[in-house]
Amino acid sequence: MAERPVTRLRADRLGLGRALGSRLLPALVAAMTFLAALALAGMVGASQLAGRWQDGAGTLVTVQVPQPGEAAAGGAGGRLDRVEALLDGDARIAAHHRLDDTELQHLLEPWLGDGTKLDTLPLPAVVQVRLRADDAAAGLPPGLSAAIANAAPGTLVEANGVWGVRLARLAASLQACAALALLLVGLVAAGVIAVAARASLGAKRQTVEIVHGLGAAPGDIAGRFARRASVLCAIGGVAGSLAALPVLVALARLAAPFSALPKEADDALVAAWQARLPAAVVTALRDSLPSALWRAIPALPLGATAIGWAATQATVRAWLRRL
Amino acid sequence: MIRLHHVGLDRAGGSRSALLDDISLEIGAGAFRWLLGPSGAGKTSLLRVIGMGERPTRGQVSLFGADTQAARRRSGRGLTPKLRRRIGVVYQDFRLLPELTLFDNVALPLRLARRRESELVTQARDMLAWLGLGDRLDALPRQLSGGEQQRAAIARAVVGRPALLLADEPTGNLDDAQAARVLQLFVELHRAGSTVVVATHNTALVQAFAAPAIRLAAGRLVGHG
Numbered sequence: 001m002a003e004r005p006v007t008r009l010r011a012d013r014l015g016l017g018r019a020l021g022s023r024l025l026p027a028l029v030a031a032m033t034f035l036a037a038l039a040l041a042g043m044v045g046a047s048q049l050a051g052r053w054q055d056g057a058g059t060l061v062t063v064q065v066p067q068p069g070e071a072a073a074g075g076a077g078g079r080l081d082r083v084e085a086l087l088d089g090d091a092r093i094a095a096h097h098r099l100d101d102t103e104l105q106h107l108l109e110p111w112l113g114d115g116t117k118l119d120t121l122p123l124p125a126v127v128q129v130r131l132r133a134d135d136a137a138a139g140l141p142p143g144l145s146a147a148i149a150n151a152a153p154g155t156l157v158e159a160n161g162v163w164g165v166r167l168a169r170l171a172a173s174l175q176a177c178a179a180l181a182l183l184l185v186g187l188v189a190a191g192v193i194a195v196a197a198r199a200s201l202g203a204k205r206q207t208v209e210i211v212h213g214l215g216a217a218p219g220d221i222a223g224r225f226a227r228r229a230s231v232l233c234a235i236g237g238v239a240g241s242l243a244a245l246p247v248l249v250a251l252a253r254l255a256a257p258f259s260a261l262p263k264e265a266d267d268a269l270v271a272a273w274q275a276r277l278p279a280a281v282v283t284a285l286r287d288s289l290p291s292a293l294w295r296a297i298p299a300l301p302l303g304a305t306a307i308g309w310a311a312t313q314a315t316v317r318a319w320l321r322r323l
Numbered sequence: 324m325i326r327l328h329h330v331g332l333d334r335a336g337g338s339r340s341a342l343l344d345d346i347s348l349e350i351g352a353g354a355f356r357w358l359l360g361p362s363g364a365g366k367t368s369l370l371r372v373i374g375m376g377e378r379p380t381r382g383q384v385s386l387f388g389a390d391t392q393a394a395r396r397r398s399g400r401g402l403t404p405k406l407r408r409r410i411g412v413v414y415q416d417f418r419l420l421p422e423l424t425l426f427d428n429v430a431l432p433l434r435l436a437r438r439r440e441s442e443l444v445t446q447a448r449d450m451l452a453w454l455g456l457g458d459r460l461d462a463l464p465r466q467l468s469g470g471e472q473q474r475a476a477i478a479r480a481v482v483g484r485p486a487l488l489l490a491d492e493p494t495g496n497l498d499d500a501q502a503a504r505v506l507q508l509f510v511e512l513h514r515a516g517s518t519v520v521v522a523t524h525n526t527a528l529v530q531a532f533a534a535p536a537i538r539l540a541a542g543r544l545v546g547h548g
């Protein structure tokens with residue numbers, strides 16, 4: 001006779017089961033997860049852009065040696081030969097290449113027209129130097145610059161690395177902005193969840209007061225609200241992340257010329273999914289977004305769930321403390 | 324057991340006279356006390372303060388040797404639920420949980436005390452049967468008469484054999500036979516060692532069991548013992 005209610009209510013013995021029964025909360029959390037996904041994409045995009053610049057144009061230094069054929073200061077060979085020897089002898093230089101006449105002609109065409117004979121002009125020799133990536137920001141090592149200036153006075157060194165430093169700074173501030181946006185979205189989410197928790201505490205006020213009066217531990221009461229909030233936030237988090245995916249893929253496609261996606265792909269991640277999905281699908285997914293984003297996006301619903309749990313716990317416990 | 328030291332309780336608005344004014348009293352472990360006084364004298368307010376339903380504005384309340392104010396503070400936070408679980412309260416307005424069946428309402432204190440489910444089912448059922456509600460286990464509070472709700476509230480307060488029972492006008496909706504049965508229940512609990520405080524206007528009930536009385540008038544103690 002009494003067996004039925006006992007089993008039916010085992011899951012809800014405090015009468016708080018439908019606490020926080022809002023449909024609005026998952027929708028709000030979904031919207032905020034969507035915003036968080038955009039901020040996250042901004043962070044990943046900025047760091048990738050900076051990274052690629054550092055690996056590419058940022059590592060290039062142009063060295064112009066005037067009167068390349070004349071003797072170097074202090075005897076011993078021509079000016080250009082000495083400069084090239086100095087570049088050869090430095091471990092921080094990845095490679096260097098002297099532009100030949102055809103390349104120079106090509107470079108100067110816009111200014112001189114295509115009929116000009118280069119050997120009639122007093123042109124400097126142009127050497128393109130590629131630095132090792134980690135030294136790129138500094139330009140040529142100072143000791144090397146000094147040695148070159150000694151051996152071939154008047155030599156010009158133009159480092160793209162200066163731009164690399166500026167770009168890195170720009171990327172860092174973009175990343176900081178995106179991180180700030182992410183933080184704000186998290187705080188707003190916590191606020192919204194706290195308000196929702198207050199509302200459902202208000203709706204369940206009588207029950208909560210009675211159960212508290214009977215000696216239910218605050219942690220037990222808060223846990224019931226927090227579990228429900230977690231579920232609602234998880235639903236919202238998953239929905240918001242899924243909604244953000246097509247937008248992120250579209251953005252990534254727009255930015256593709258700058259970020260060259262497939263090269264960034266993460267082999268371990270790809271291998272893990274290849275076991276579960278058709279190879280073509282995995283490849284298509286891999287190529288559609290940077291792998292850093294593929295790793296970060298699943299964290300969003302988890303983050304939403306955690307914020308939902310923590311904000312509700314804090315709200316309910318604070319409310320109970322006043323009883 | 325229960326010790327009140329110059330306890331005062333102000334009205335929510337802060338104006339007019341205090342709900343309780345400078346009440347000091349001691350009730351020994353295992354005692355039975357009637358709590359008497361005209362309507363509005365402050366009986367419910369006093370029971371609320373004793374049962375940790377409200378913090379006194381002034382003075383101290385100690386239960387089972389523990390200062391309730393200190394227990395509420397940060398260091399003793401785990402203590403208040405424990406204290407509350409040793410107290411059974413029959414509220415004047417019942418306070419059954421509207422979304423739980425009668426059975427679950429009565430089982431609630433046992434579940435909060437983490438009694439085994441197999442054990443508490445018999446206990447709750449027997450208690451409800453003794454109070455004449457054995458066939459209403461599945462009913463929700465709103466489907467019950469006032470007297471049935473009151474008996475359910477009594478069952479919930481008594482079922483866990485609390486060390487302290489605070490009953491506020493527990494027979495207000497009951498006929499004489501039911502009231503006598505309820506008194507019998509309280510006296511049994513008292514004989515088994517619990518402290519019992521019963522606020523009532525029911526003179527027949529008071530006459531049926533000889534015990535010292537705490538008398539209140541306009542929030543002041545006018546007689547004790």
Ligand SMILES: Nc1ncnc2c1ncn2[C@@H]1O[C@H](COP(=O)(O)OP(=O)(O)OP(=O)(O)O)[C@@H](O)[C@H]1O
Binds near residue numbers: 336342363367369492
């Ligand atoms: N929360 C409250 N805020 C302000 N005044 C209150 C509050 N609760 C009760 N009162 C007032 O306090 C006084 C004492 O109330 P209390 O309920 O303690 O009396 P009582 O002795 O239990 O009366 P009764 O016998 O009618 O139950 C009454 O005048 C009442 O109007």
Ligand SMILES: [Mg+2]
Binds near residue numbers: 367492
């Ligand atoms: Mg009263």
